[in-house]
Amino acid sequence: MKRYGIFTLLVLLLLQASTGFAQGSETRFEELAPLIERAVAENPELKASRARWQMFLEKIPQAKALEDPMLMLKLDNLLVRDPLSTGGRDPATAKIIGISQQIPFWGKRDLREEVARSEAQTYKWGVEERKLQLVRLVKQAYYQIYSVDRALEVVEKNIKMLADLSVVAETKYSVGQGVQQDIYKSYIEKSKMLEAQITLQQQRKSLQANLNYLLYRPTDTAVAKIPDFNLPTLTLSSEALQQAAVEKRPEVKGLQSQVQKGQAAYRLAQKEYYPDFNVSFEYMLREKAMNDPGYDMYTLGLTFNLPFQQSRRQAQLAEASSGTDMAKEELNVLKNNIRSSISDLQAQMERYQKQVDLYRRGIIPQASQALESAIISYRVNKVDFLTVLDARINLFNYEKELYESQAQYMNKLAELEAVVGADPAAL
Template sequence: MKNFFVVVATTLIFTNCALAEEPKPVENLSNLVSNALTNNPELKASQSRWQMFANKSRQASSLEDPMFMFKLQNMLVREPFVFNKDPQSAKVIGISQQLPFWGKRAIKQEVANYEAESFKWSIEERKLELTRMVKETYYQLWAVDKGLEIVDKNLKILADFVTITESKYSVGQGVQQDIYKAGLEKSRMLDMQITLKQQRKSLEANLNYLLYRPGNTPVGTIADFSLPLLPLTAEQLNQTAHDKRPQVKSLISLANKGQASHRLAQKEFYPDFNLSFEYMFKEAISTDMVSDPGYDMFTVGVTFNLPFQQQRRRAMLAESTSETNMATEELNGLKNNISYTINDTLAQLDRRRKLVELYRGGIIPQAEQSLESAVISYRVSKVDFLTLLDGRMTLFNYERELYESQAEYMMKLAQLEAAVGIDLVSAPVLQMTAPLAAVPEQAPSQAAPASGHIQHH
């Protein structure tokens, strides 16, 4: 019986270990972005809005339906439906067609096409924003995971510190206060761990929101990456943004729409026409008073409006002028904002890259050596526990700042791509594991055009 319980306990232990050690799947950034662009309902709504205006543009140049007319003319009240008593009685059919002044239909189509085009570019702009949101959330998840890793590592190291402190205290070489300090620092780490776990759940919910999938869908681990170099200068990025940014093209379409609306308003000073044709069927009349052979007759006519309402037409001209000026100034403001965003983001990218190189190549190795020396000195009572604890926390903070700088670099790069309108670098080289002290190889990446929301917090 005793052997049975031993076997069961051993089986449970190995089963739990196997379940605990099962690795989470690694998330692929390209697949996440693709799923977001495919499934996000707000993007689908924008696409439907564009289709709506595209169908409107097909209606803009259509003529009004022709009007058909049938009437019985000059009938006798005493003898209705009798056509051979009075020469004025007749059966009449006719057709008429409204014709706008020459050029109006083409300009109306042009206005509608420009409006639909602006919504089409708005879809591409929304794709850029959605891609940026997914990438930012992706790298925030990576930073949180790295934070959890170093918190776990520090909890184990603090446990070792407590063991060393208790050993020294038991032989009369330490003080009980050091044990309390170690316990307090461990509690601080546990508090940070709770906060980071909450942040990861919130980021998972935000990513699921962007991908339009259930909010409790688990998100796997995020692979390590190297920091890509930018292949373009600020001037090249600015010119690329003017050529590629969808919002720039959308505002250009709106400015063109305003100009076309102005030409259409000028056409309103000219009349529209209505062409009509009528055919009269008559019957022969032979009475004591009247004799009429009953020849059929027809009527051709044209009518047109008199454009006397000049105030209304001048208001239409002013409206179209204001519309053009508005779109033009919005375009100038956007270009100014793009220039600022590019220069500011490049400066922040340069700072983050230099910080990563400094942390990896200098500060963290030095902090590790300082901590190692402090541990050795504490064992032989050459330094106090506070010095040892301070060395550990200093290294911990530098490690956090390293990972935060790496994540911030990639997030700023995603923001720069959204501002420029293209994918500036190919996907970062994925690394399943990367030593902390190793500097990843950095190679220039080639820019590739993008196929081109609103973040939920």
């Protein structure tokens, strides 16, 4: 009876280990939203992108501004024989003050402003695209840490179970109902689990450092446990997601701005066939000389360039046209990549979702029952130790694959969000 009581106690311990272990009280969970908020606010690469955008915003008023007016001061028609005399000796001598202003041909300033504004818009959407990719990286690091944490829990549970199995094997061996090989086998499997634990701990440290890098904080900053989550379900079709991507993806809008810039640059190049003007006004201060009363005089002038250099202007047109064509084709490439990526990501997400459902509803419950049956049968010597061990290893692999599939689903969802430019589950 005493031996039976010992076996019963050990079996109860193994059953408890096989069905899950009680989680300790958690004082803090690492929520995703604050991490994203910090990354968007503090990441230096994103700050650099914002500064670059602001730099190009300041080019807009510069592009439309007129050139500074030119002030002219001169002494006109001085006598060589009396170079220090500035008036009163000859009626043609005068002191002149003048001002001139260069004025581009009508429409050029507006087109220059449009080119600068479109270029600034390109960098603005570059900031939004960088923000989108940063959020994707934060989410992927976050869910990878979740997968590693859950794998560590499974490993810890298995280490405890293998320790209990070692006690059972030792007890059976001591009473002549087992073999010593079972004890050694349990020790070996426990050592393998300890090795897996070390590897997972190293992976978590690396992932934590990567997440802290994205958040621009010390790499050894602790990341708390990631809470459990439910997999969001997508309801939109591939066509609807592709249409949403064309409307919302910042990179698409950035390339559209480049197309607009090229078109404005082409119209500006066409304007180069028309002259720019220079308007001037001169006032001449004269003094009485000889019989001349010395009345003041003024001059109005209009000069303009002659646009004879056709080859230069033709090259400007060709350059602007090529830039527009390049932006259009890059936009077509991006749209094609978006279509391909959406279809591929949806297929992968569907696979991971089906795997999660299969593990939760079928494989893991069945594997748990198989383990419990193997432990009970081992107690009464109906199966050998390896059968119990194989059942436990199978359950361990299935539980680990469940969490990996959950994390992969969320990783692909983050990629899909970056491709579309918005959360697909919220559309």
